[in-house]
Amino acid sequence: MLKVEHLKKQYASFSLDCSLEVKPGYVTGLIGQNGAGKSTTFKAILGLIHYQGLVEVFGKSVLNEEDKQLLGVVLSDSGFSGYLTISDIIPILKHLYKSFNQTFFLRMVSQFELPKNKKIKEFSTGMKAKLKVIVAMSHQAKLLILDEPTAGLDVIARDELLDMMRDYMAEDDQRSILISSHISSDLETICDDFYMIHNGRVMMHEDTDVLLSDYALLKVDFKQFEQLDKDYILKYKKESYGYSCLTNQKQYYTENYPDIVIENGHIDDVMTMMIRGE
Amino acid sequence: MLGLLIKDFKLMWMQKSFFIIIIVVGCLLTMGYNDFTFMVGFITFILSLFTVSSISYDEFDNGYPFLFTLPFSRKTYVIEKYVFGLILGLTGWLVSVLISCIMIIMNGEKITLDIMIGGLVILPMFLYIQSLMIPIHLRFGGEKGRYALIASFGIIFVIGFGIIKVIELLQVNMVPMISSILSMGPAALILILLVVGLLIMLISLKISLSIMNKKEF
Numbered sequence: 001m002l003k004v005e006h007l008k009k010q011y012a013s014f015s016l017d018c019s020l021e022v023k024p025g026y027v028t029g030l031i032g033q034n035g036a037g038k039s040t041t042f043k044a045i046l047g048l049i050h051y052q053g054l055v056e057v058f059g060k061s062v063l064n065e066e067d068k069q070l071l072g073v074v075l076s077d078s079g080f081s082g083y084l085t086i087s088d089i090i091p092i093l094k095h096l097y098k099s100f101n102q103t104f105f106l107r108m109v110s111q112f113e114l115p116k117n118k119k120i121k122e123f124s125t126g127m128k129a130k131l132k133v134i135v136a137m138s139h140q141a142k143l144l145i146l147d148e149p150t151a152g153l154d155v156i157a158r159d160e161l162l163d164m165m166r167d168y169m170a171e172d173d174q175r176s177i178l179i180s181s182h183i184s185s186d187l188e189t190i191c192d193d194f195y196m197i198h199n200g201r202v203m204m205h206e207d208t209d210v211l212l213s214d215y216a217l218l219k220v221d222f223k224q225f226e227q228l229d230k231d232y233i234l235k236y237k238k239e240s241y242g243y244s245c246l247t248n249q250k251q252y253y254t255e256n257y258p259d260i261v262i263e264n265g266h267i268d269d270v271m272t273m274m275i276r277g278e
Numbered sequence: 279m280l281g282l283l284i285k286d287f288k289l290m291w292m293q294k295s296f297f298i299i300i301i302v303v304g305c306l307l308t309m310g311y312n313d314f315t316f317m318v319g320f321i322t323f324i325l326s327l328f329t330v331s332s333i334s335y336d337e338f339d340n341g342y343p344f345l346f347t348l349p350f351s352r353k354t355y356v357i358e359k360y361v362f363g364l365i366l367g368l369t370g371w372l373v374s375v376l377i378s379c380i381m382i383i384m385n386g387e388k389i390t391l392d393i394m395i396g397g398l399v400i401l402p403m404f405l406y407i408q409s410l411m412i413p414i415h416l417r418f419g420g421e422k423g424r425y426a427l428i429a430s431f432g433i434i435f436v437i438g439f440g441i442i443k444v445i446e447l448l449q450v451n452m453v454p455m456i457s458s459i460l461s462m463g464p465a466a467l468i469l470i471l472l473v474v475g476l477l478i479m480l481i482s483l484k485i486s487l488s489i490m491n492k493k494e495f
Contacts (some may be wrong), residue, residue: 046347048495068349078344081289081335088288096281096348121339145347 001026001143001176007044009058016040016200017053019244022143025173027165029187029194029208030180031271037200038180042147045178046073049195057143069098072141074132075149076092082121084152086114086131098138105138110161123144125152133161137168144168144177150186158183162190184267196271203274206248219243224260235277246273282350282358283365286332290366293328300324305377314378315396318371319363322404325370328364334420343495352490356416360483363408373403395464403466404473409482417489 002022009016016037022028023181032038044051047063058067065137080089083110086109093100112130120128133149144165150158169175181187187194188208197203220228221242230236232249246269247253254262281461301320308317334344346352376396384387415423445452459467 012441016462041341043495046343048343049348050494064355065349065351071347071349073344073347075344075347078340078342080344081285081290081341082339083289084285088285088465092281092285092288096350199292 001058002045002178003054003056004041007041007053007055009044009051009152014200016044018200018202020195020202020205022176022178024176025169027169027177027179027190028194029191029233029267030178030269031182031184031194031195032197033253033271034182036197038197039147040200041197042145042180043076046071047147049146049166066105069139070142072139072144072146073138074136074144074146074149074199076151077129078119079132083119084114085119089135091140093135099140100114101140101169102137105134108134108138108164112157126154126157129153130161131163137164142172143173144179145174146177146179148182150181150183158186158239161174162186165190165232171186175242184271188267194267196274198275204270210248211265211267211270214250215246215248215270216253217263217265217269218245218253218257219261219263221224221243224257228257228260235273237273244273246270246277279350279354279358279361280309281348282355285361286340286358286362289332289335290328301377302385305381308381309400314382314393316398317378317381318374318397319400321374322367322370323379323407324472325366326363326404326408326411328366329359329408330415330423332362333359333412335417337419341406342493344435346495352493353487356483356486356490359412359416359486360408363412364401365410367404371404371471372396374481391464395468398468399471402475405472405479409475409479413482413489417487 001024002020004018004020007016007018014035014037015106018037019042020028020030020041030038030041040049043049045055045057055061057063060067063071080092084092090102090105093105094102108130112127112134114123114127114131114134114221120131123131129149129152131148136144136146136149150161153161165177165179168176172182177190179187181192193205194206194211195202218228218233219239219241225236225243225245228245229252230245232252234246234248236243236245246265250262250265253260304317304320304324307320308314336342346355350358378393378397379389382393409428410430414426416424418426459470462470
């Protein structure tokens with residue numbers, strides 16, 4: 001569906017070298033701190049910036065107008081002109097997308113209680129975010145590229161949007177989503193796999209199931225740390241009580257070190273340890 | 279392309295009260311100066327400004343990145359701006375010619391050849407101005423575009439002045455050429471100006487395409 005190999009982009013104080021893949025039927029997450037290179041990666045995939053390396057969407061390196069019909073996009077910092085209203089954008093979408101589903105679009109607009117005749121620039125952050133996701137999902141896209149789609153939403157609205165994404169995937173098992181979010185719980189519940197990006201480099205790629213089942217945070221005091229088998233410790237970090245250690249072999253430590261505190265791994269913990277740990 | 283045109287017309291429609299004011303002001307000035315061709319030039323040029331204003335609306339609040347994820351190419355976007363400009367300019371020209379004619383007739387005067395030439399001459403002028411403004415606005419954007427436009431008028435003046443000076447230095451006699459052009463008659467002259475305008479617009483389109491292809495969002 002989407003293949004990125006050594007996508008390189010050089011800015012004055014930042015360089016990106018990123019590889020990732022989104023398989024058909026997969027929801028793939030891209031996580032990282034602000035400025036890690038997530039948006040640059042998205043922009044390169046969408047052909048918005050010039051780059052070096054390989055980006056293939058639907059097996060093609062250059063997207064034509066027909067290919068773009070099959071893409072649904074949410075960008076965190078960009079959308080339809082704020083001077084337009086929802087009523088204005090309906091005929092625009094109808095003439096741009098061959099498969100625009102107006103009934104679905106209007107149903108979602110009323111479900112999320114979005115005003116049809118108010119200028120988008122007068123919308124709240126949450127309303128704008130909802131509209132962006134509805135637009136992306138309203139034309140039977142094969143691949144959704146969603147950069148921070150849940151930013152600025154409250155918990156209920158976030159859950160509603162995540163449900164929409166699940167329904168969207170359930171409708172067709174060949175659809176895929178590439179999604180970035182700073183809310184890790186969103187990604188844990190929806191992503192099949194995820195890539196962690198830091199300073200423009202992919203630090204980690206893992207299946208979400210594996211992360212949740214095999215990764216763990218060991219909390220040990222100084223003495224326990226000295227005695228600990230460090231073969232399966234990926235990263236460790238000094239804490240006030242001793243050390244916190246990240247492992248991808250939870251079972252091994254659960255069986256062999258029954259006295260130490262072992263917490264299940266979550267994306268946030270893994271990201272913090274991968275970035276801050278030694 | 280149609281979707282983009284709808285977008286631009288929707289954005290323009292928001293400023294409908296501004297249009298009404300322009301037409302009223304145009305009518306008042308026309309009556310004030312008793313110059314009916316003024317109306318044609320005034321409305322055509324003001325309307326043509328909406329082409330560049332539509333570019334500003336696209337840019338507003340970092341709108342470009344999302345816009346270019348929609349199913350059209352950069353080439354389509356650029357062509358649409360010229361098409362939008364032509365639709366606006368020609369409609370504005372036709373409407374203003376119509377209003378002028380009505381005003382002339384209501385004033386008890388006749389539509390003379392001079393008035394017709396005065397109205398027709400606006401069309402190639404409109405093509406030249408659009409051809410200059412669109413690439414400048416695409417390259418420099420709203421704020422810098424204004425300065426760039428003033429600078430480009432300056433450059434055109436300097437180039438024109440330079441050409442005259444070179445002709446003077448080379449002691450080329452331009453009088454026969456000028457008189458042969460004038461002897462062609464107004465219709466042929468306007469036709470030539472229109473063909474030149476279309477050629478300039480094609481060159482301008484090429485430049486705009488190259489500007490947009492190099493842009494990063």
